[in-house]
Amino acid sequence: MSAPPLLEIKNLHIDMRSGQERLNVVENVSFSIGAGETFGLVGESGCGKSITALSLIGLLNRPLSVGQGEILFKGQNLLKMNGSELRRLRGNRISMIFQEPMTALNPLATVGRQIAEMFVLHQGSTWHEAERKAIAALAQVQVPAPDKRVKNYPHQMSGGMRQRVMIAIALACHPDLLIADEPTTALDVTVQAEILKLMQELCDQRGTSVLMISHDLGVIAKMCRRVGIMYAGHLVEERAVADLFRHPAHPYTHGLLASLPVLGQRTLDERKPLQEIEGIVPSIAAFPTGCRFEPRCTRATPICRDTVPGPSILGDGSFVRCYHHG
Amino acid sequence: MIPTILAVSLLIFVIFSVIPGSFTSSLIADGKGRNDPKVVEQMNKEFGLDKPVYQRFGSYIINLAQLDLGQSFRTRQPVTHMLLERAWPTMKLAIAAMVIAILIGVPLGFVAALKPGSLLDTTTMIAAVSGLSLPQFWLGLLAMYVFALTLGWLPSFGYGDGGIRNLILPAVTLSVAPLALLARTTRAAVLDVMSADFIRTARSKGMNAYRLVTWHLMRNALVLIITTVGLQFGSLMGQAVVIEKLFSWPGLGSLLVDSVSMRDIPVVQGAILMIVLWFLIINTVVDVLYAVIDPRISHG
Structure with a gap:
């Protein structure tokens, strides 16, 4: 057996309480991330990627809460930790980058101060030391003139610069795990590429594991070795990225890949409409009892409607949850 | 700031010229004095109340520009x-x-x-x-x-x-x-x-x-x-x-x-x-x- 993974999520359930009802927003999700590994989590908006990520650092807000399951970080169950134990991990060992660099930073505090907070919180630095470290941290994310930039407020920076600041904050304490929730979705394509490259370089240097959440398969292909596909709160497929792109097993993954536009392809095909997956993601209150993709699936049979398919092992730790995979 | 003050002053002048009653009528309204037209006329003249509103407003603004708010009708003290x-x-x-x-x-x-x-x-x-x-x-x-x-x-x-x-x-x-x-x-x-x-x-x-x-x-x-x-x-x-x-x-x-x-x-x-x-x-x-x-x- 190899060394235990850095993060292991076992049968995670996330519930949403509305009145007396309990809705399973995320059901039975399991995956693990090894040390230094970049794991991708893919799915459309509302499939539960982000709340899965937030649950890892105990930041779910009401009405959401973890129903059952285990989240093992270096062998310790995060769900059994008390508030102050979790706070010592948060930002320090596990940190997070969010989608909107425009709103994720406090508009009334300098970026230097917002980076410096990390050193004060987790390394017991004085504010004076912390400010010096903040300049170094800004330099590491390749912000030019960091000694001047630390005095800037977020509104004085571009989106790309702000996301660099977010990365500087997240990586300030050299965490073991970085959760990146759609870190480049709000950015221009060229800036996207720079930010991704920066993240990859810094994390590679430091051996930081990354949980990369995205709906952009291109980003996942570039950054990750392994990837999990989520649909309506279920993890439907987990594969090595290369295998996934070559032989998608789940019908949903199939559909996702088929609906990717290929640059220039439409002109060759005489402007054939883009391919899409028929139907829409069911609302949380109306999740099917069986396979949640069944209403949109072309391969569906009666068994799909009644029971949730268990994982079919595809070798090398990969699996797919589908009765008719292939 | 100055336009606000002008507007407010104008508003007060207009309101007081529209609502019934004046300083002189308020003096005789307590029922003690007799309504003597001669007295009323003289008092109106003294306080400048016999002049039309626009004239009173004009002189008020000119005085205001010199930081003079005028005298109280009632106490004759500077306002x-x-x-x-x-x-x-x-x-x-x-x-x-x-x-x-x-x-x-x-x-x-x-x-x-x-x-x-x-x-x-x-x-x-x-x-x-x-x-x-x-x-x-x-x-x-x-x-x-x-x-x-x-x-x-x-x-x-x-x-x-x-x-x-x-x-x-x-x-x-x-x-x-x-x-x-x-x-x-x-x-x-x-x-x-x-x-x-x-x-x-x-x-x-x-x-x-x-x-x-x-x-x-x-x-x-x-x-x-x-x-x-x-x-x-x-x-x-x-x-x-x-x-x-x-x-x-x-x-x-x-x-x-x-x-x-x-x-x-x-x-x-x-x-x-x-x-x-x-x-x-x-x-x-x-x-x-x-x-x-x-x-x-x-x-x-």
């Missing part, structure tokens, strides 16, 4: 002198009321927002709505009855020697409405900031609730709270009219009420001008505070 005498008691009252409102209202709203839906939150908000709805004169009478007449702790009315004992009851009564409003606004502001993305970022950094509030929440909520404080501070001058009358407080408000009923136009003009100035000064202070707190607002 400036009367106003300055009355301004300090009113400011004292307004400031005391605002300090009470801020010191109690803001923390109350804060605590309520930290546990929304809790017993404390609901109680505070019900009390706040009641505070906003209760008529001030009734609250004032109640306070007088309880603390002055029944318990005998405080004087029931008057300015006394200008000390704090006479100030307490009117200031507390005047503070109820702004206190209630501030508690509600603070609660709303804190809840608003609480749901902001940067608060989630702050939590993901691993800070405890105390640091979250002091490092990130307070300053942002303050921007919203200051708006309400400024607006309330201004309108307190208006609300003070009722309280001053009730507690026989020798301030601008009671002077204004007396002067209106006597149609003592120069004094009414002057008193309203003071209130307008007060509003403008507070607005300016608020704008400066915004720029100090929020770097996105340029100092230019």
Whole structure:
């Protein structure tokens, strides 16, 4: 057996309480991330990627809460930790980058101060030391003139610069795990590429594991070795990225890949409409009892409607949850 | 600022020329004197009330430009002198009321927002709505009855020697409405900031609730709270009219009420001008505070 993974999520359930009802927003999700590994989590908006990520650092807000399951970080169950134990991990060992660099930073505090907070919180630095470290941290994310930039407020920076600041904050304490929730979705394509490259370089240097959440398969292909596909709160497929792109097993993954536009392809095909997956993601209150993709699936049979398919092992730790995979 | 003052002055002139009654008629309306047309005519002439409105307005503005507010019809004292005498008691009252409102209202709203839906939150908000709805004169009478007449702790009315004992009851009564409003606004502001993305970022950094509030929440909520404080501070001058009358407080408000009923136009003009100035000064202070707190607002 190899060394235990850095993060292991076992049968995670996330519930949403509305009145007396309990809705399973995320059901039975399991995956693990090894040390230094970049794991991708893919799915459309509302499939539960982000709340899965937030649950890892105990930041779910009401009405959401973890129903059952285990989240093992270096062998310790995060769900059994008390508030102050979790706070010592948060930002320090596990940190997070969010989608909107425009709103994720406090508009009334300098970026230097917002980076410096990390050193004060987790390394017991004085504010004076912390400010010096903040300049170094800004330099590491390749912000030019960091000694001047630390005095800037977020509104004085571009989106790309702000996301660099977010990365500087997240990586300030050299965490073991970085959760990146759609870190480049709000950015221009060229800036996207720079930010991704920066993240990859810094994390590679430091051996930081990354949980990369995205709906952009291109980003996942570039950054990750392994990837999990989520649909309506279920993890439907987990594969090595290369295998996934070559032989998608789940019908949903199939559909996702088929609906990717290929640059220039439409002109060759005489402007054939883009391919899409028929139907829409069911609302949380109306999740099917069986396979949640069944209403949109072309391969569906009666068994799909009644029971949730268990994982079919595809070798090398990969699996797919589908009765008719292939 | 000058256009505002011109507009307000014009408005007062127009209103007083439209509503029935004048200073002279108010003198004979008490039923004691006889309605002698000769006397009325002479008095009208003396105070310039026989001239048309536009002429009176013109000469008023020209005098105002020379910082001359004219003489009171009633006391024949310079209006400036009367106003300055009355301004300090009113400011004292307004400031005391605002300090009470801020010191109690803001923390109350804060605590309520930290546990929304809790017993404390609901109680505070019900009390706040009641505070906003209760008529001030009734609250004032109640306070007088309880603390002055029944318990005998405080004087029931008057300015006394200008000390704090006479100030307490009117200031507390005047503070109820702004206190209630501030508690509600603070609660709303804190809840608003609480749901902001940067608060989630702050939590993901691993800070405890105390640091979250002091490092990130307070300053942002303050921007919203200051708006309400400024607006309330201004309108307190208006609300003070009722309280001053009730507690026989020798301030601008009671002077204004007396002067209106006597149609003592120069004094009414002057008193309203003071209130307008007060509003403008507070607005300016608020704008400066915004720029100090929020770097996105340029100092230019």
